[in-house]
Amino acid sequence: MPNATVSTEAVRKELKTLSGGFVMLKALPFGKLLERREKGSKMSMDQNKDKKQNQRVSFDLMQRWARGFDFANCIVDHNLEDGSGNKLNFSLQGTLDILDPKVGAEIEEYIDELNQEEDDDDLEPFLSPSTPPLEEGT
Numbered sequence: 001m002p003n004a005t006v007s008t009e010a011v012r013k014e015l016k017t018l019s020g021g022f023v024m025l026k027a028l029p030f031g032k033l034l035e036r037r038e039k040g041s042k043m044s045m046d047q048n049k050d051k052k053q054n055q056r057v058s059f060d061l062m063q064r065w066a067r068g069f070d071f072a073n074c075i076v077d078h079n080l081e082d083g084s085g086n087k088l089n090f091s092l093q094g095t096l097d098i099l100d101p102k103v104g105a106e107i108e109e110y111i112d113e114l115n116q117e118e119d120d121d122d123l124e125p126f127l128s129p130s131t132p133p134l135e136e137g138t
Contacts, residue, residue: 010076013110017102024077040066
């Protein structure tokens with residue numbers, strides 16, 4: 001029978017934005033993906049007792065929390081250091097505050113690629129126009 005569990009094997013990614021830098025990444029298991037979705041957004045609803053006023057629903061997207069979660073859970077090893085030569089600890093919340101934005105964006109891209117929930121092939125029917133484009137002159 002086919003193995004349906006997440007691979008524990010880490011993938012090495014050489015960083016283009018930091019010469020000599022690398023990260024070892026692993027995919028999130030489905031349960032962690034669900035946890036990230038659940039905690040990564042928050043919904044609240046206010047209802048006034050006065051029926052004349054509208055109800056208010058608000059959604060708080062917690063991008064910062066979700067990225068911290070991804071970096072802490074997906075990066076299993078790296079050779080990235082701070083200005084003092086200390087190895088960065090992505091389990092600490094403040095680490096993202098000192099990370100070079102170009103390096104962070106590249107790592108973020110690799111993590112998203114690794115945890116991609118949909119294949120572009122799966123989206124093909126949705127991305128294709130329902131009717132062919134009109135030719136010029138018709």
